[in-house]
Amino acid sequence: MSALVPDRRLPRKGRSRSGSYWLYLIPIAAGFAVVVAAPFVMNIVLSLYQWKGGMAPKHWYGLGNYLDLMHDAEFWHSFRNSLFMIVAIVVVPTLIGIVLAAVLFDYIGKAFGNRAASFLRATYYLPQILPIAVAGFIWSTILDPRQGSINTYLRSIGIASGPDWLGDPHLALYSVMLMLIWLQIGYPVVVFMAALQRVDPELYEAAELDGAGWLRRFRAITVPQIRPEVFFVVLTATVGALKVFAPILILTGGGPENSTVVPSYYAYRNFFELSRVGYGAAIATFTSVVIFAIAALLIVWQRRSERQEG
Amino acid sequence: MNDEFPPAPSVVATRPHPGTEPAEQSRRNRYPLRWLMLLMTVTAATVMLAPFLLLVLNAFKTSADYSRHGPLSWPAAFTPQAFSRYLSLVDFPVALGNSVFIAGAVAFLGAALSLISAYAIGIGKVRCNGAILAVLLLATMVPQEALIYPLFYGAEEVGLLNSVWSVVIVFTVLQAAFGTYLLASVMTTLPKELLEAAVIDGASRWQILWRVVFPVLRPTLSVLVVFFFIWTWNEFYLPLILLNDPSAQTVPIALATLRGQHSIDITVLNAGSLLSLLPTLVFFLVFQRTLSRGVTAGAVK
Numbered sequence: 001m002s003a004l005v006p007d008r009r010l011p012r013k014g015r016s017r018s019g020s021y022w023l024y025l026i027p028i029a030a031g032f033a034v035v036v037a038a039p040f041v042m043n044i045v046l047s048l049y050q051w052k053g054g055m056a057p058k059h060w061y062g063l064g065n066y067l068d069l070m071h072d073a074e075f076w077h078s079f080r081n082s083l084f085m086i087v088a089i090v091v092v093p094t095l096i097g098i099v100l101a102a103v104l105f106d107y108i109g110k111a112f113g114n115r116a117a118s119f120l121r122a123t124y125y126l127p128q129i130l131p132i133a134v135a136g137f138i139w140s141t142i143l144d145p146r147q148g149s150i151n152t153y154l155r156s157i158g159i160a161s162g163p164d165w166l167g168d169p170h171l172a173l174y175s176v177m178l179m180l181i182w183l184q185i186g187y188p189v190v191v192f193m194a195a196l197q198r199v200d201p202e203l204y205e206a207a208e209l210d211g212a213g214w215l216r217r218f219r220a221i222t223v224p225q226i227r228p229e230v231f232f233v234v235l236t237a238t239v240g241a242l243k244v245f246a247p248i249l250i251l252t253g254g255g256p257e258n259s260t261v262v263p264s265y266y267a268y269r270n271f272f273e274l275s276r277v278g279y280g281a282a283i284a285t286f287t288s289v290v291i292f293a294i295a296a297l298l299i300v301w302q303r304r305s306e307r308q309e310g
Numbered sequence: 311m312n313d314e315f316p317p318a319p320s321v322v323a324t325r326p327h328p329g330t331e332p333a334e335q336s337r338r339n340r341y342p343l344r345w346l347m348l349l350m351t352v353t354a355a356t357v358m359l360a361p362f363l364l365l366v367l368n369a370f371k372t373s374a375d376y377s378r379h380g381p382l383s384w385p386a387a388f389t390p391q392a393f394s395r396y397l398s399l400v401d402f403p404v405a406l407g408n409s410v411f412i413a414g415a416v417a418f419l420g421a422a423l424s425l426i427s428a429y430a431i432g433i434g435k436v437r438c439n440g441a442i443l444a445v446l447l448l449a450t451m452v453p454q455e456a457l458i459y460p461l462f463y464g465a466e467e468v469g470l471l472n473s474v475w476s477v478v479i480v481f482t483v484l485q486a487a488f489g490t491y492l493l494a495s496v497m498t499t500l501p502k503e504l505l506e507a508a509v510i511d512g513a514s515r516w517q518i519l520w521r522v523v524f525p526v527l528r529p530t531l532s533v534l535v536v537f538f539f540i541w542t543w544n545e546f547y548l549p550l551i552l553l554n555d556p557s558a559q560t561v562p563i564a565l566a567t568l569r570g571q572h573s574i575d576i577t578v579l580n581a582g583s584l585l586s587l588l589p590t591l592v593f594f595l596v597f598q599r600t601l602s603r604g605v606t607a608g609a610v611k
Contacts, residue, residue, distance in 0.1 A: 020515065021429075021430040021434030021435075021436045021515070022430065022436060023430075024426050024427065024429055024430035024434065024519075025427055025430045025431075025436065025442070027423055027426060027427070028423055028426075028427040028446075028483070028486055028487075028490060031423070031479070031482065031483035031486070032445070032446070032449060032483060032487070034464075034479075034483075035457070035461070035479065035480050035483040035484065036448075036449045036452060036457065036483065036484075036487075038460070038464075039456075039457040039458075039459075039460035039461050039464065040452065040456055040457060040460075042459075042460035043456050043457065043459060043460055046459060046460070100351065100354065103347050103350070103351055104351060107344060107347045107348075108347065108348060108351055111344045111347075111348075112348060120351050120352070120354075120355050123355040123358050123359055124354070124355065124358055126358065126359070126362065126594075127358065127361075129540050129544070129587075129590050129591065129593075129594045130544070130587055130590075131543065131544040131546070131561070131562035131565075131586055131587060131590070132544060132546050132562070133546060133562035133563070133565050133566040133569075133586065134562065134565065134583040134586050134587050137565070137569060137579055137583050138361045138362075138364070138365055138583065139361070141364070141368070141381065141576060141579075141580075142361060142364065142381075147376075147377075147380065147381060147576070148381070149364055149381045149382055152380040152381055152382050153382060156382075182357075182358065182361070185358070186358075214343075239450075239451050242453070243453045243454070245453075245454070245455070245546075245547055246546040246547060249546075250546075250566065263453075264453055264454075264455045267455040267456075268455055268458075268547075271455070271458070271459055272551075277459060280455070280459070281456075281459060283455075284453065284455040284456040284458075285456060287453055287455070287456070288452055288453055288456045291451055291452075291453060292448065292451060295447075295451055
């Protein structure tokens with residue numbers, strides 16, 4: 001009994017002490033409620049109606065919008081395009097980024113000085129600070145079929161009519177991917193280079209003394225040592241890829257022949273162009289759930305593999 | 311999750327100078343390889359920079375020069391003609407003022423909000439702090455289209471549609487959700503002695519936040535301010551919907567709106583693009599050093 005007394009007092013004391021810390025959370029809780037929670041819930045409610053927006057009457061539709069979604073080929077097509085976005089935003093930049101970061105850190109930094117390495121790093125990162133409105137415009141001029149930089153160059157080497165990069169339904173998605181890779185590469189490079197500074201230089205020196213070549217060191221030291229950062233980049237970039245909107249709106253408007261539609265753009269079009277607000281809300285809700293689920297899967301998978309390692 | 315990422319102000323290891331390293335022998339054997347690597351990285355850098363070079367070249371051409379010689383030629387003469395034309399079509403000073411105000415306010419308010427919230431979670435260790443972080447993480451993941459329609463009507467309802475404050479409020483919260491997550495994990499690494507000493511000195515929690523925690527976290531906070539500024543400056547979707555009126559438009563939206571009108575000359579848009587990216591570029595160059603510490607603060611558009 002007497003042993004219980006301090007036990008019971010301790011948590012109570014802890015609670016009353018941490019009680020006032022809750023005050024510090026009031027601003028963000030209020031902000032979260034107004035900016036995220038309430039709109040998100042209202043969006044779910046909207047998805048249960050058929051509504052043209054504005055003063056038009058709302059018609060209760062239950063889960064009808066979601067059922068319609070399941071049979072909407074364009075919607076599934078937009079999700080298929082999300083996979084291409086993942087290739088352009090996650091897979092390719094992460095692979096190239098890890099090699100570039102390792103070369104800059106392990107080779108350029110040592111052989112030509114850290115200044116050279118940070119200068120190169122900054123040039124890779126530059127597209128990341130660009131307003132997407134500007135990036136989209138630049139690439140639309142580069143990819144223009146007549147006046148564009150690429151086709152002008154092709155003409156100068158004798159190819160009279162280069163491809164219509166953004167106008168050909170079979171090509172447009174790959175052209176968008178090209179811009180996204182260019183936009184994205186700097187992000188993994190910067191994160192991975194920062195991670196490499198954490199790695200003990202003696203590890204590399206020992207490996208070098210043992211005669212391990214660059215490729216061996218890359219596989220045996222670099223990649224395993226920065227695994228947490230690789231995961232971080234893959235997670236954030238995957239979420240970003242599933243949310244892609246502005247590049248599509250600016251570069252192609254979803255066209256040609258809907259070949260570059262992504263879920264967020266499809267929702268936007270239903271909201272603001274087709275006046276199918278309820279349907280747009282259903283697309284947005286469904287996309288959100290997919291994003292949360294994929295992020296959760298990635299986190300669980302990472303935790304598990306971390307535990308297996310010990 | 312908290313401990314997986316290194317704290318932002320990580321120690322920058324000082325590496326020995328190239329000449330002083332061992333394995334001089336093998337180093338000489340790899341000599342050509344070293345130049346090959348340089349060639350590879352410099353080529354990559356050139357490819358990355360090429361679009362920027364084209365932008366600059368074509369911003370200073372006359373439109374006649376552009377249509378005659380195409381986008382790849384050197385300008386016959388560098389003229390500011392396209393810039394003055396852009397400035398006559400777009401009320402750039404107003405857009406610039408809006409953008410500076412929005413991005414600046416979000417950067418500082420967002421960082422302050424992150425600091426206060428992270429204090430309760432990282433140091434106060436309030437109950438369910440893990441769950442609170444998870445909810446904030448959701449806020450960073452939610453696609454904007456799932457919020458946009460209610461936000462649009464909500465802003466209209468309270469009279470904030472076409473007011474820069476609507477965007478300031480939304481982005482302060484969204485950026486702070488991420489900032490809180492980051493700062494909370496940094497705060498868990500603060501030495502306990504530091505805080506205990508302050509408690510013994512009789513400092514209140516509020517005083518500890520501003521006199522002990524804030525100075526220690528200053529470098530991390532400055533990284534947050536830089537990134538919040540750049541991200542908010544570049545935002546597209548929400549400002550496009552919430553700030554329709556030209557008097558409230560941001561720099562990127564003004565550019566995009568002008569582009570939507572068909573007969574606009576390419577050189578004019580080049581000039582406008584250059585003007586639109588200049589402020590973030592300056593900001594970026596000034597704070598380029600923070601990049602190595604910015605680390606996990608990077609993000610995806």
